Amino acid sequence: MMNEIAGAAWVLPLTFALQGLSALLILARLVRGPRATDRVVAIDALTMIGIGVIALLALSGAQPMLLDAAVVLALVSFLGTTAFILMFRRRGRGPDESVTWPAPRPPAIEPPALSPRALEERS
Template sequence: MNATITLAGADWLLPLVGSLLLASMSLILLRLWRGPSQADRAVAIDALTLLGVAALVLFSLWQSQRVLLDVAVLLALLSFIGSAAYALLFSKTHDQEPPQ
């Protein structure tokens, strides 16, 4: 059985959400470029991957492709693993006591 689900207001809602995602991506790219510390840049990369997941879900809704949802979940998992690894690395470099 092949069921089709339609999104109410998709003709105006999906372009609006897409334009908001692009605006958010441009602001985050600015933070990535100008970020004063490495932690700011890491958070910006994490936010970009989150917006990438949202863009994949939006594109999946627009094209009615369920496979793209699997790709979005995989990207979210990889982003989480990368963020956790960076947080572990960042905490180890700052937890060391200075020599006396």
């Protein structure tokens, strides 16, 4: 096995467990939302977890062909994220996403008007 390369027999099961835990937390964010952009980021993070799991499977099973699948999944994930960005850009923002870019400038503050007496004192 390839466990000798990883350093210890407990490292690979621990990393599988931590990736499973992080996948559950990301799934919670995917379900809760609240916005569509949060869900897109969650889907992207899940694909990154999937890439990590495939890489760990390649390491633990001594099957370097799985790394090709991880690279293909990374490319497809990148294209999907790019497509979502373009979709949000064309569609515009919904009522719950009222943030505009660039941020609007605050109104200019005008100096207080000087009284006639203050104008006389200045001159």
